[in-house]
Structures are given as C-alpha cells and as structure tokens.
Amino acid sequence: MALATVQDVFKKMPEVFDADAAQGLDAVFQFEITGDNGGNWNVAVKDGTCEISEGSHDDPSVTLTMSAETWLGMVNKEVNGMQAFMGGQLKASGDIMLAKRVEQLFLF
Numbered sequence: 001m002a003l004a005t006v007q008d009v010f011k012k013m014p015e016v017f018d019a020d021a022a023q024g025l026d027a028v029f030q031f032e033i034t035g036d037n038g039g040n041w042n043v044a045v046k047d048g049t050c051e052i053s054e055g056s057h058d059d060p061s062v063t064l065t066m067s068a069e070t071w072l073g074m075v076n077k078e079v080n081g082m083q084a085f086m087g088g089q090l091k092a093s094g095d096i097m098l099a100k101r102v103e104q105l106f107l108f
Contacts, residue, residue: 019048030060035067062094075108
C-alpha cells in the first residue's frame with residue numbers, strides 16, 4: 001500500500017525499521033521536507049533503536065532536504081534516491097554517506 005502523506009511515512013518508520021541494520025550506528029537523520037504537507041522531522045538511530053521526533057535536531061549527523069513529492073516517491077519506490085540526489089531533487093549536508101543508509105534502515 002502506497003503511503004499518501006509525509007506524516008504517514010514518519011508514523012510508519014518505527015514499523016519498517018530494521019534494527020539489525022542499525023547495530024553499532026549512532027546517528028541523527030534530519031529530514032527537511034518542503035512543499036505542501038511538508039515539515040521537519042529527525043530520526044535518532046542508536047544501537048538498533050530508532051526514535052522519531054517532529055521538529056529540528058540541534059546537531060544532526062546528516063540533513064536531507066527534498067520536496068514532499070520526492071520523499072513520497074522514494075518511500076513508495078517510484079523515485080530512486082541516488083537519481084534524486086544526482087538530479088538535484090534531494091540535497092544532503094553533513095555526513096552524506098549516512099544518507100545512503102536510509103534505504104537499509106527503513107524497509108518500506
């Protein structure tokens with residue numbers, strides 16, 4: 001079932017979180033989703049756990065900025081994250097190597 005809103009995605013993230021893929025990881029992913037129904041969320045991953053909070057984190061490991069349309073396309077497997085990044089639809093700052101881990105950590 002396709003996720004229809006950005007809020008739905010962040011609500012579902014704890015359910016699709018792969019704790020095994022997060023072993024030994026201590027990172028905060030900041031998501032800045034622009035456009036209609038966008039917003040800011042941060043996802044703290046530490047040793048196989050994840051905590052999702054609305055709003056901005058003081059010191060994220062990586063910040064991912066994209067439109068709501070791009071984010072929904074990525075989680076619904078309609079948009080390739082690397083292509084979105086290369087095409088300028090997804091911007092990453094901080095530890096950009098962590099950005100690649102989102103697909104491994106959250107199995108939508």
